[in-house]
Amino acid sequence: MLVDNKHYRTIWFKSESSDKVCIIDQRYLPHQFIVEEITTVDEMVTAINEMHLRGAGLIGAAAGYGMYLATLEAEKDKLFDASIKLSANKLINSRPTAVNLLWAVNKQLNAISKCTGIAGKKTIARELALCIADEDVNSCKSIGINGVKIIEEISHKKNGSVVNILTHCNAGWLAFVDYGSATAPIYEAFNKGIRVHVWVDETRPRNQGSGLTAWELLNAGVPHTIIADNAGGHLMQKGMVDMVITGADRVTGTGDTANKTGTYLKALAAKDNDIPFYIALPSSTFDWKMTNGLHQIPIEERDPDEVKYITGLYNNKLTKVLLTPSDSNALNYGFDITPARLITGLITERGICNANVKSIKELFPEFLL
Amino acid sequence: MLVDNKHYRTIWFKSESSDKVCIIDQRYLPHQFIVEEITTVDEMVTAINEMHLRGAGLIGAAAGYGMYLATLEAEKDKLFDASIKLSANKLINSRPTAVNLLWAVNKQLNAISKCTGIAGKKTIARELALCIADEDVNSCKSIGINGVKIIEEISHKKNGSVVNILTHCNAGWLAFVDYGSATAPIYEAFNKGIRVHVWVDETRPRNQGSGLTAWELLNAGVPHTIIADNAGGHLMQKGMVDMVITGADRVTGTGDTANKTGTYLKALAAKDNDIPFYIALPSSTFDWKMTNGLHQIPIEERDPDEVKYITGLYNNKLTKVLLTPSDSNALNYGFDITPARLITGLITERGICNANVKSIKELFPEFLL
Numbered sequence: 001m002l003v004d005n006k007h008y009r010t011i012w013f014k015s016e017s018s019d020k021v022c023i024i025d026q027r028y029l030p031h032q033f034i035v036e037e038i039t040t041v042d043e044m045v046t047a048i049n050e051m052h053l054r055g056a057g058l059i060g061a062a063a064g065y066g067m068y069l070a071t072l073e074a075e076k077d078k079l080f081d082a083s084i085k086l087s088a089n090k091l092i093n094s095r096p097t098a099v100n101l102l103w104a105v106n107k108q109l110n111a112i113s114k115c116t117g118i119a120g121k122k123t124i125a126r127e128l129a130l131c132i133a134d135e136d137v138n139s140c141k142s143i144g145i146n147g148v149k150i151i152e153e154i155s156h157k158k159n160g161s162v163v164n165i166l167t168h169c170n171a172g173w174l175a176f177v178d179y180g181s182a183t184a185p186i187y188e189a190f191n192k193g194i195r196v197h198v199w200v201d202e203t204r205p206r207n208q209g210s211g212l213t214a215w216e217l218l219n220a221g222v223p224h225t226i227i228a229d230n231a232g233g234h235l236m237q238k239g240m241v242d243m244v245i246t247g248a249d250r251v252t253g254t255g256d257t258a259n260k261t262g263t264y265l266k267a268l269a270a271k272d273n274d275i276p277f278y279i280a281l282p283s284s285t286f287d288w289k290m291t292n293g294l295h296q297i298p299i300e301e302r303d304p305d306e307v308k309y310i311t312g313l314y315n316n317k318l319t320k321v322l323l324t325p326s327d328s329n330a331l332n333y334g335f336d337i338t339p340a341r342l343i344t345g346l347i348t349e350r351g352i353c354n355a356n357v358k359s360i361k362e363l364f365p366e367f368l369l
Numbered sequence: 370m371l372v373d374n375k376h377y378r379t380i381w382f383k384s385e386s387s388d389k390v391c392i393i394d395q396r397y398l399p400h401q402f403i404v405e406e407i408t409t410v411d412e413m414v415t416a417i418n419e420m421h422l423r424g425a426g427l428i429g430a431a432a433g434y435g436m437y438l439a440t441l442e443a444e445k446d447k448l449f450d451a452s453i454k455l456s457a458n459k460l461i462n463s464r465p466t467a468v469n470l471l472w473a474v475n476k477q478l479n480a481i482s483k484c485t486g487i488a489g490k491k492t493i494a495r496e497l498a499l500c501i502a503d504e505d506v507n508s509c510k511s512i513g514i515n516g517v518k519i520i521e522e523i524s525h526k527k528n529g530s531v532v533n534i535l536t537h538c539n540a541g542w543l544a545f546v547d548y549g550s551a552t553a554p555i556y557e558a559f560n561k562g563i564r565v566h567v568w569v570d571e572t573r574p575r576n577q578g579s580g581l582t583a584w585e586l587l588n589a590g591v592p593h594t595i596i597a598d599n600a601g602g603h604l605m606q607k608g609m610v611d612m613v614i615t616g617a618d619r620v621t622g623t624g625d626t627a628n629k630t631g632t633y634l635k636a637l638a639a640k641d642n643d644i645p646f647y648i649a650l651p652s653s654t655f656d657w658k659m660t661n662g663l664h665q666i667p668i669e670e671r672d673p674d675e676v677k678y679i680t681g682l683y684n685n686k687l688t689k690v691l692l693t694p695s696d697s698n699a700l701n702y703g704f705d706i707t708p709a710r711l712i713t714g715l716i717t718e719r720g721i722c723n724a725n726v727k728s729i730k731e732l733f734p735e736f737l738l
Contacts, residue, residue, distance in 0.1 A: 227676065265602045321680070
């Protein structure tokens with residue numbers, strides 16, 4: 001997508017021959033656009049864990065690149081296999097909720113183990129890192145093409161007047177390699193000339209909505225309005241929301257969805273007001289064997305200081321301010337579970353299905369028995 | 370309630386003979402405790418409108434004191450009645466959603482009009498201001514005594530283990546003259562030795578939860594944890610919430626409740642997880658003639674900058690930081706409507722009733738026909 005009219009992905013090699021991995025350090029957005037160069041597995045683990053980069057698809061892609069860096073480090077160690085395993089474990093454990101991490105690392109481990117010779121292992125890991133990233137881009141593009149039909153239909157029903165879409169957190173191109181999941185249908189609709197307007201949940205505590213999604217939409221010229229997370233229910237009550245699309249960090253084979261904390265509340269409000277509620281995801285986000293989101297998906301508990309402090313711009317400098325009494329405790333679960341019963345449909349790269357085993361199986365017969 | 374072990378109300382005359390009205394300027398909490406002295410109606414209007422003070426009960430009390438100041442100003446004007454009417458209008462229009470404002474101003478207008486002679490009008494207005502404040506205190510005390518029974522019952526069912534109560538916004542003593550509405554049963558339980566713990570919704574955009582409720586609970590020694598507004602649904606899913614109590618800004622005769630934006634989302638989640646959801650209110654918060662909250666209660670739209678900026682402590686100074694791209698728009702409705710069907714009960718100064726006409730009428734037969 002465009003940043004100041006220059007095309008970017010969220011992760012790339014500095015050049016075709018370079019081993020430096022470039023990422024956009026999202027901690028500085030929306031105020032500063034900073035590219036970080038990563039050269040070690042540990043730096044990549046830090047970038048994932050401390051959220052220089054975040055989002056289901058991008059975390060997966062970053063793990064892919066990380067595993068390439070792991071082959072470079074393993075070459076220097078005596079014990080190649082043990083070194084690779086160690087790096088894989090570090091990457092897998094850098095964030096607990098996003099299944100894409102596990103998916104990408106396993107894909108790499110499998111490919112690396114099948115290739116003989118260290119040179120070959122390095123080559124295949126580099127190729128696969130690029131391939132995982134490209135696959136993410138293509139999936140998101142397809143999600144856009146599939147999802148735009150829903151927006152078109154609503155636009156048609158409203159005789160071409162503005163379609164108001166609410167989204168939570170950032171499942172935009174910054175959360176993937178390009179296009180995004182929840183935003184892909186929106187960008188597609190916008191590019192087709194369908195009139196859309198996006199309600200952007202700010203998404204406390206880390207404000208990925210007001211910081212990242214709004215920044216993306218602003219760069220792309222898509223009309224949008226930032227709202228407090230508390231506001232969405234009332235907008236729905238007042239008929240000001242036509243549909244909800246969010247991304248997902250992990251979706252069970254039965255359609256239960258782990259996504260950024262607060263998604264469940266919006267799904268309840270959408271249900272209460274008969275508003276369609278969609279989850280957009282590439283199939284890498286499915287955890288096929290899981291059947292009960294609430295009991296099986298691990299929910300990350302993050303630093304309480306993310307609730308107690310917030311960073312914003314003051315005198316053109318990023319400044320961290322204390323919001324609470326310093327002696328009060330805070331608790332910070334990063335995700336919640338939206339039960340399948342509240343989800344109108346899943347928008348995937350293969351098409352749209354309902355959030356149940358039968359319908360998911362029709363699109364992905366090879367994964368579900 | 371106590372601030373650094375000294376007892377305070379939220380509004381008082383500086384001395385028995387003084388015409389200066391003192392309030393706690395809540396914009397500086399939780400970081401600084403500042404008392405503001407108010408001497409004119411316009412200052413009181415500003416204090417209400419710009420939220421130096423806020424909360425249903427306190428706004429009512431402030432309007433009561435404001436009308437006393439109005440009699441002092443009217444005495445100086447030639448046209449006493451016109452001056453009083455002008456002041457009344459200014460006060461009524463200082464905030465649109467809280468019905469207590471209208472209630473207190475009308476009570477004063479009625480008393481002032483019945484009294485002959487300017488000296489008498491001044492005296493009655495001063496007396497009535499004190500009386501409205503005392504009535505608020507007594508109502509809140511009774512709400513505590515009535516509401517504690519629910520907490521006691523849950524504590525008993527849990528064999529004395531900690532009762533986890535979630536609250537949204539600040540319906541504490543800072544929102545009233547003393548004790549608070551939603552917090553009154555909590556303080557009462559705590560003082561009786563019942564083990565309680567409060568989940569404090571931070572309550573964006575103005576953070577009355579993390580700024581005011583947490584500060585109150587900290588000063589009173591009540592165990593509490595601040596959470597992002599997005600988190601409550603997940604805590605309920607995980608069985609970590611035993612009940613919800615919030616305040617209200619206006620309640621219809623049918624039990625529909627306008628309260629701080631986001632309350633509706635918590636009510637939906639409580640319903641979805643079979644968790645009792647209570648509204649605590651003094652009867653001055655009822656708008657007896659209204660029958661449909663969603664269609665009849667006006668919802669205040671506030672400055673979008675409350676969403677785009679936030680104030681916190683940096684280097685021991687209150688500092689306002691920008692959270693969003695500066696060119697993005699924001700929208701800021703202050704309240705939402707929780708339909709009666711989602712409310713387990715209303716805790717009032719006369720007792721607890723269900724959120725429907727029949728049950729409300731049993732407690733308040735004189736207001737509902």
